[in-house]
Amino acid sequence: MNAPNKSGWKPAMEAAEEGGVRGPVTTTGNRALMLEEPLLFEIGHAETTGVDLPPIGEGTSPRLGGFERSDPIGLVGLTEPETVRHYTRLSRQNYGIDLGFFPLGSCTMKHNPRLNEKLARLPGFADIHPLAPQSSVQGALEVIDELATWLKTLTGMPAVAMSPKAGAHGELCGILAIRAAHTAAGNPREVVLVPESAHGTNPATAAFAGYKVDNIPATPEGRVDVEALKARLGPDVAAVMITNPNTCGLFETDFRTIADAVHEVGGYVYCDGANFNAIVGRVRPGDLGVDAMHINLHKTFSTPHGGGGPGSGPVVFSEALAPFAPLPYVEKDATGELHIVEEENTDEEHQTFGRMTVFHGQMGMFTRALTYMLSHGADGLKQVAEDAVLNANYILRSLEDILHAPFADSGPCMHEALFGDKDFGGGLSTLDLAKGLIDEGYHPMTVYFPLVVHGAMLVEPTETESKASIDQFITAFRSVTERALAGDESLKQAPYYAPRRRLDETAAARKPRLTWETPEG
Amino acid sequence: MRYLPLTDTDRADMLAKVGASNIDDLFVDVPEVARLDGPIRDLPMHASEMAVERHMKRLAAKNLAAENTPFFLGAGAYRHHVPASVDTVIQRGEFLTAYTPYQPEIAQGTLQMLFEFQTQVARLYGCTVANASLYDGSTACWEAVAMATRVTKRKRAVLSGALHPHYAQVVKTMAQFTGDEIADSAPAIQTEPDLEGLTARIDDQTACVVVQYPDILGRISDLSKVAEAAHAKGALLVVVNTEPVALGAVKSPGEMGADIVVGEGQAIGVGLQFGGPYLGLFAVRDPKHVRQMPGRLCGETTDAEGKRGFVLTLSTREQHIRREKATSNICTNSGLCALAFSVHMTLLGEQGLRELAAENHRLACHAADRLEKVPGVRLLNRAFFNEFTLMLDGKPAREIVRNLADRGILGGVSLGRLYPGVKALEHALLVAVTETTTEDDIETLATELEALVKEPAQ
Numbered sequence: 001m002n003a004p005n006k007s008g009w010k011p012a013m014e015a016a017e018e019g020g021v022r023g024p025v026t027t028t029g030n031r032a033l034m035l036e037e038p039l040l041f042e043i044g045h046a047e048t049t050g051v052d053l054p055p056i057g058e059g060t061s062p063r064l065g066g067f068e069r070s071d072p073i074g075l076v077g078l079t080e081p082e083t084v085r086h087y088t089r090l091s092r093q094n095y096g097i098d099l100g101f102f103p104l105g106s107c108t109m110k111h112n113p114r115l116n117e118k119l120a121r122l123p124g125f126a127d128i129h130p131l132a133p134q135s136s137v138q139g140a141l142e143v144i145d146e147l148a149t150w151l152k153t154l155t156g157m158p159a160v161a162m163s164p165k166a167g168a169h170g171e172l173c174g175i176l177a178i179r180a181a182h183t184a185a186g187n188p189r190e191v192v193l194v195p196e197s198a199h200g201t202n203p204a205t206a207a208f209a210g211y212k213v214d215n216i217p218a219t220p221e222g223r224v225d226v227e228a229l230k231a232r233l234g235p236d237v238a239a240v241m242i243t244n245p246n247t248c249g250l251f252e253t254d255f256r257t258i259a260d261a262v263h264e265v266g267g268y269v270y271c272d273g274a275n276f277n278a279i280v281g282r283v284r285p286g287d288l289g290v291d292a293m294h295i296n297l298h299k300t301f302s303t304p305h306g307g308g309g310p311g312s313g314p315v316v317f318s319e320a321l322a323p324f325a326p327l328p329y330v331e332k333d334a335t336g337e338l339h340i341v342e343e344e345n346t347d348e349e350h351q352t353f354g355r356m357t358v359f360h361g362q363m364g365m366f367t368r369a370l371t372y373m374l375s376h377g378a379d380g381l382k383q384v385a386e387d388a389v390l391n392a393n394y395i396l397r398s399l400e401d402i403l404h405a406p407f408a409d410s411g412p413c414m415h416e417a418l419f420g421d422k423d424f425g426g427g428l429s430t431l432d433l434a435k436g437l438i439d440e441g442y443h444p445m446t447v448y449f450p451l452v453v454h455g456a457m458l459v460e461p462t463e464t465e466s467k468a469s470i471d472q473f474i475t476a477f478r479s480v481t482e483r484a485l486a487g488d489e490s491l492k493q494a495p496y497y498a499p500r501r502r503l504d505e506t507a508a509a510r511k512p513r514l515t516w517e518t519p520e521g
Numbered sequence: 522m523r524y525l526p527l528t529d530t531d532r533a534d535m536l537a538k539v540g541a542s543n544i545d546d547l548f549v550d551v552p553e554v555a556r557l558d559g560p561i562r563d564l565p566m567h568a569s570e571m572a573v574e575r576h577m578k579r580l581a582a583k584n585l586a587a588e589n590t591p592f593f594l595g596a597g598a599y600r601h602h603v604p605a606s607v608d609t610v611i612q613r614g615e616f617l618t619a620y621t622p623y624q625p626e627i628a629q630g631t632l633q634m635l636f637e638f639q640t641q642v643a644r645l646y647g648c649t650v651a652n653a654s655l656y657d658g659s660t661a662c663w664e665a666v667a668m669a670t671r672v673t674k675r676k677r678a679v680l681s682g683a684l685h686p687h688y689a690q691v692v693k694t695m696a697q698f699t700g701d702e703i704a705d706s707a708p709a710i711q712t713e714p715d716l717e718g719l720t721a722r723i724d725d726q727t728a729c730v731v732v733q734y735p736d737i738l739g740r741i742s743d744l745s746k747v748a749e750a751a752h753a754k755g756a757l758l759v760v761v762n763t764e765p766v767a768l769g770a771v772k773s774p775g776e777m778g779a780d781i782v783v784g785e786g787q788a789i790g791v792g793l794q795f796g797g798p799y800l801g802l803f804a805v806r807d808p809k810h811v812r813q814m815p816g817r818l819c820g821e822t823t824d825a826e827g828k829r830g831f832v833l834t835l836s837t838r839e840q841h842i843r844r845e846k847a848t849s850n851i852c853t854n855s856g857l858c859a860l861a862f863s864v865h866m867t868l869l870g871e872q873g874l875r876e877l878a879a880e881n882h883r884l885a886c887h888a889a890d891r892l893e894k895v896p897g898v899r900l901l902n903r904a905f906f907n908e909f910t911l912m913l914d915g916k917p918a919r920e921i922v923r924n925l926a927d928r929g930i931l932g933g934v935s936l937g938r939l940y941p942g943v944k945a946l947e948h949a950l951l952v953a954v955t956e957t958t959t960e961d962d963i964e965t966l967a968t969e970l971e972a973l974v975k976e977p978a979q
Binding site: 037078096146363 | 531541546547555562565585612613621622637645693698796798819820835842843868869872873890902
């Protein structure tokens, strides 16, 4: 039973109890359209299959070297109707952009156009092998080349590496190119500077590349502390990694100044491009002195997030870093034919740092992203940035009167609005507010990131929400915020209406159960 | 524009609400030097759905799709038939347009699927724990080496010469930056892999030995001998598999003593896609190594009402918590490809996978027999699953592959492409055969090869 609260909000079951109207406890545990689904291993059987293979032909004696697998593998199967139902039921326990507003800050959960999906599935793209003779895949190489041209033009950068598989892989690509450039100049240097507000991938990447990571503080206004950064610069600094627009949702006004200062001491400027959606088509990072920047095709260029990937993270490079780009890449020869440059074709000019992945990168994402770019065009992409930024500012200004907005006075925000949990009553936290939003039918914003704001809530609406959708969200957000400020204890148990109530993450980590174990007997 | 819901009236109202007179007011923090006076030049303006479709279809038509031709390519990417329901499931918006399950109460679909996927992978590999996926087989291979160096606190990795050369390149690329020492070599053209030579390179400074199974030449070898030799020196055995269907026919790496098993999951459910997105699989045999694993892990727990549910767990290994001390920098992985793999594996089941593997092997045996009869062609392998190496007389295999392509046949992967400049390998051709290959395809390849192998080298 929940303590009384000022806002008077009550979960329906409690209200129903008081009113004497209560639904039955069902024998199945289902509630109409809300259906429970057992684990695959509880419903499948080793001998069941949903695939009819052609009858196995006349056998010759096996030539497996005497290594036949005789013990059961432990897999189970379902027929096709059971398979479709299993996954359809599971899907209904998921929140996706198609279902509603998904303002997960820094993740850019925009609408995923279905034309992208359709065209990526053309057999000419989906059914070609990465090692097919190059004369048979000229259209695929053209897609890579055309997308590369778009990326270079949109960023104002002279070169791009297409093979990185996701944002963090792109960061690694950028930092490895920087390290290779320093090494070629005689000294790889020791330190990479990373602002406190950075994504966790930045320091992890720098460490993976063999660098020591030094943190740079933020100013009270939410931007990189330029003076602190300048004071830390020296011949040991290999690079700075700065997200722009930054994770507080602000444009780094002094980016050019920072870049010049870093270049002055012979360092390179890595820009984390996770937030490119705010400026695509309006600002070219090349004009700001960037040496390397990854672009998340699954954020800015609308390829689907797929429940955690696949992503795609091409990296644009300045002239200084271009020669160090990884293999393979696509080049046009004198006759206009496209070809893939691999280990064998490298020469003095190409001081590549090596290879990051077995093949050419995320082709399936390239076709989707190129489809999206062609759809929007230069004019549409500019409008994307403008609408994304307008929506975020609208949210910021519609909530700042009741919710702590630490950087509301630092000027307009870019594509995301940042709030903190100051003044929440009754020991309530950002997590409680987030779970309350779930009951209202929303995917919560990013929580507890960036680390520089207490109980951070990072709201990124993107440009693909209508004003009506955003207005409704603001109304819901205000109501849950009022409950949090009033110390409404019922929030501590939220969500009430999701397929699951709050899950015990501590127990999950204490005694990990990471695979299904068939019960004894 | 069809993807932008705001109307001009909305924009005006919203600008008024935020106190801006026009949109440029919201970009005042952009320094003068980076301001543009209009849409970026040298790029086309927006286009209709029809126009975009026309453009992309024109590009697609320039490629020779595998479905339209006799097709024998493998070397780390395999063409299998994917049941129609796989694509139907992965296109459900609740899967396609969800993200990493940070809010588990409304992501149980993805999480339960990942738990099932982890179980499928662990069992296929003969391991106890698998993670929720990495980018692809090659990055998983590097992550395995990096993990072995953490577990053993040693810095030397010994790579088998018969590891996919691009996988070896990825490992060597990363090792230049981490300071790890990588010992590798090109494969020797022989019927059996040189396991004695490999185990002789393991010393008491070795963190791991990395072996591909089946290997780059399609050979199958006794991993238990390598496991024994590695363990005797306190090193781990990392086994790389690029064709998961093979594990429906041959012993699992875990069964043979592998400590870390990684691989490419593309062959099941994902499709060729010119090399990506693919699916990195990663599993360990000993549960005590779990806390050194890279990437996301999904675990079982209960909710506040005691119902079973799933969450991402052990995240103190990961970058968003540990930052520079994380076990890997990976964030986004291959979630949707993991779903495709899992749905396809569910449709197959134990019996379906075994039948699929048997049919692959039967057809490959048939192809090997037929192709070996071509004058000037010799089969290298004694043992293989669905891919084997042919030695061709006359012209280098690379040239023959190009000649075959000119005749509309995708006849295999030449080792000359994979090992440019290695003279001893330039007459070797890798041929992969799956259930999608027909006996007619095999006959066509045999006939064309016969003509080409006879032609003298230029």
